[in-house]
Every structure is written in C-alpha cells, then in structure tokens.
Amino acid sequence: MPFLRGPVPLAHLLLRQVVKAGDRVVDATCGNGKDTLLLAELVGDGGQVWAFDIQPAALARTHQRLGAAGLADRVTLLACGHETLSTRVPPPVCAVIFNLGWLPGGDRTIITEPATTLPALEGALHILGEGGLLLITCYPGHAGGDRETEAVLAWAADLDPQRFHVWRMGQLNVDQGAPFCLVVQKATSHHAA
Amino acid sequence: MPFLRGPVPLAHLLLRQVVKAGDRVVDATCGNGKDTLLLAELVGDGGQVWAFDIQPAALARTHQRLGAAGLADRVTLLACGHETLSTRVPPPVCAVIFNLGWLPGGDRTIITEPATTLPALEGALHILGEGGLLLITCYPGHAGGDRETEAVLAWAADLDPQRFHVWRMGQLNVDQGAPFCLVVQKATSHHAA
Numbered sequence: 001m002p003f004l005r006g007p008v009p010l011a012h013l014l015l016r017q018v019v020k021a022g023d024r025v026v027d028a029t030c031g032n033g034k035d036t037l038l039l040a041e042l043v044g045d046g047g048q049v050w051a052f053d054i055q056p057a058a059l060a061r062t063h064q065r066l067g068a069a070g071l072a073d074r075v076t077l078l079a080c081g082h083e084t085l086s087t088r089v090p091p092p093v094c095a096v097i098f099n100l101g102w103l104p105g106g107d108r109t110i111i112t113e114p115a116t117t118l119p120a121l122e123g124a125l126h127i128l129g130e131g132g133l134l135l136i137t138c139y140p141g142h143a144g145g146d147r148e149t150e151a152v153l154a155w156a157a158d159l160d161p162q163r164f165h166v167w168r169m170g171q172l173n174v175d176q177g178a179p180f181c182l183v184v185q186k187a188t189s190h191h192a193a
Numbered sequence: 194m195p196f197l198r199g200p201v202p203l204a205h206l207l208l209r210q211v212v213k214a215g216d217r218v219v220d221a222t223c224g225n226g227k228d229t230l231l232l233a234e235l236v237g238d239g240g241q242v243w244a245f246d247i248q249p250a251a252l253a254r255t256h257q258r259l260g261a262a263g264l265a266d267r268v269t270l271l272a273c274g275h276e277t278l279s280t281r282v283p284p285p286v287c288a289v290i291f292n293l294g295w296l297p298g299g300d301r302t303i304i305t306e307p308a309t310t311l312p313a314l315e316g317a318l319h320i321l322g323e324g325g326l327l328l329i330t331c332y333p334g335h336a337g338g339d340r341e342t343e344a345v346l347a348w349a350a351d352l353d354p355q356r357f358h359v360w361r362m363g364q365l366n367v368d369q370g371a372p373f374c375l376v377v378q379k380a381t382s383h384h385a386a
Contacts, residue, residue, distance in 0.1 A: 001210045001211040001324055001326070003324060003358065003378065003380065003381060004358045004360060004376070004378050005358055005380075010360075013210065017194045017206065018194040131194055131196060133194070153365070156365050156366070157365040157366055158366070159365075159366050160366070161364075161366045161367060164366065165196065165197045165198055165364065166364055166365045166366040167197060167203075167362055167363065167364055167365065168361075168362075168363060168364075168365050169360055169361075169362045170360065170361060171354075171358065171359055171360055171361075172346070172349050172350040172352075172359045172360065172361050172375075173349070173350055173351070173352050173353070173354045173357065173359045174354060182365075183197070185196065185197050187196065187198075188196060
C-alpha cells in the first residue's frame, strides 16, 4: 500500500488495479512521462500505450524516460492534442489518464483548456471498455485551472449513473486549491439502460 | 478491478491493498458482518480481527456468517461500543473500518452518534500503525446521519496533514444524500513534525 500523499500515488494505485499485462491504455497528457512510464511497465511486452502531448519538450522528456527504461517500443507518442484521441486509438482500452494544467518545469502560459479537454474526455469515455477507468487530475489552484476544474466537474456530475460510476477523490486537510482526482469507471453493459 | 458502484466496493478495494496475511485489524461496526468476513479472509490463519457492535442482532448475524465460512476462530466479537476500542485492541493494527448509521434490516432508531463516534475515531487513529488505514462510510441521507456526517467531516478536515493523509471519496452523479467514504492514512513517522 503506497502512502496516499496526493493524487499521483492514488492514481497509480488505481492504475495498478485495472491495467494488466497485454492491455491497451492511453496517457492523454504525457507531460514529463511519469504516468506513461508506469503504464508501459504495467501493460508488459504484449501491451500498448498511446501517449499524447502538444508540447515538443514533453514528448522529448517522455521519449527519453521510456528509452532509459528500455520500454519505448510499446509506446506510441503522438504530437497532437488529446481531443483527437478517439480517432487515433482503436477501442477498447482499459484506462485513460489525464493530468490537467501545465507542463511541470515548462511554460506556465500553456495550459489545458476546457474547449479541448471536454471533447478529449468524451473521446476517452467512447474508447473505454467495460470496467475501464478514466482518471483525471484537476488543478483548481491556478488561473485558468479553476475555470477548467469547474467545467470538468460539471461534465462529470452530469454523466449517466447507469453507464458510469463517477467519483471525486480529494484530500480534506489541505488547501482548497490542491489538486484532486476524478475517477470515471465505465459500468457493465447489463447495468446500462 | 471491482465495479465501483458505491462505498462498499471502494472500501473493500482499499482493504485488499492494505491488509495482508498475519495482520491485525478492527471492524468498529460489524453490523451484518460482511466487512468482518472480508477482514477475516484477508488476515488469514495467523491474523486477528476485533469486531464491535452494541446490538446483539448484529453480533449474532456476524457470528453466523463467520461460522458458515469457518473463520470464527480468528475474530474476537465484542459486545461493546466502539468508543472503547483503543482500550480493548492492542496496537498496532493496519486497518480500522467504520460503517456509520443504522443496522441494515434492524431498528432504524438505533444509530451511531457523534458523542461516541468521534472518540471511537480518535481511538482508531491511536492504534493504527504507520501506513495503516481508517475507512469510514458516512450516511448523510438520514435524520441524525446528516449531523453525524458534518461532525465527522469537520473532525477529519482538522487532522494534522503531516501525520495523516485524509481523503473524501464520494460519487458525483448520485443524490446529495448518498453515502461516501472517508479515508485516513497514518503517515510515516519521518513525515511527522
């Protein structure tokens, strides 16, 4: 059991539950590539990871991290916006992870935006298989992040409870602006209306 | 990966992460004994479970359930309030679970109350080992449950973030009064102030 110091260990705990050898998964915002690396480890030899980012620096860092671990072969890096994911990744996948906001150590004026994030989230639900997880880390504590968080929460709260189990998992004894996780699981078909 | 249809599968997923063979754990509100049974399975032959309830019907049902599974030997059933748990269970334990509210199928006028629940939660933190989990399912949707939930949330939000990682995990696309989980993890000592 990891220490649940913030959204990252929680998201990784959940990914370890749902992603098995041979699976196909998506990192919608590869950033520094830490989530991509975990996914590449979990899917094993026979699995596949698609990782998106619009920033060349993010793709370069992720490529380097994967190369150092000898796992670059099982990852498809895509230099395009995550709003295209449902057209580029064949369903079904068992997990899609989003880490919203800016690239750590990068240009903080380049942030994810609701206009592309919401279509990307819809696309993620479209390609998820039964029982699959969509994990989103939201950052309400920066300008723009507050507005995006509000839009994502409203989107998530409106999902059909017969088709999706939707959870907000956030820390209580931290600042109001601290990041938190949204977890959306696709229900079984026999639960669908 | 179970379907996360509500607090029970989420709590059980977390218990499966933290409780291993040989561990010592507490069910502070055994009720119908379903959590007690899972705990008895997870701790194995060499482990031990302490299970509390003030209602004889709850203890009887739990005893029957454990007996049917052949696991009664590793469970100590205590016919007393959970506010006594820190005096009855020797530390450290790796998990304590609370399911607040009333006994399912029982007398709905007998509910857990803040005056005993809050000391019980304090007692649980006292006996938890490092990395151990306190899991609480809150029921804000009934009279008395709303008041208790508010008291428990205020208590949890006030815990020292250096000593405890405190999470509220609730569903977004359900009624406001739906039950949710609070998860409190004891931090490592080198994180303590």
